[in-house]
Amino acid sequence: MADRRKGLRLMLRTEDVSFRVSAQPEPKLKDLKTRTQKVDQESGLPMWSTELTAQMANGAQVIAVTTVSHTAPSVSIGELVEPVDLEALPWTNTDANGQVRSGVAFKATDLRALVPAGV
Secondary structure, X not given: OOOHHHOOOEEOOOOOOEEEEOOOOEEOEEEOOOOEEOEOXXXXXXXXXXXXXXXXXXXXXXXXXXEEOOOOOXXXXXXXXXXXXXXXXXXXXEOOOOOEEEEEEEEOOEEEEOOOOOO
């Protein structure tokens, strides 16, 4: 099996989309019972999930964007941000009942505030 990190990447164009933080960044959890935080396999750094509202000309969609860093992204609810190098990661798995589930996860290298907080 090929290493997916070296294969095709689905980078998203975001110039026609505005992104607003709609929930505070939270640790991305590996285990809900123990509240163990997921760690990026490549870097060994903690993973964070931030809910963003993506506003386009024809509507909006709420997405969770994963970032990897020692600390949570420094963003606040309501703040306009730019997800740097936003990537779509299609996934498929089979749950405990044998049902196949699929979706798209989103990952960015950083969430950059467009207007500094408090301005």
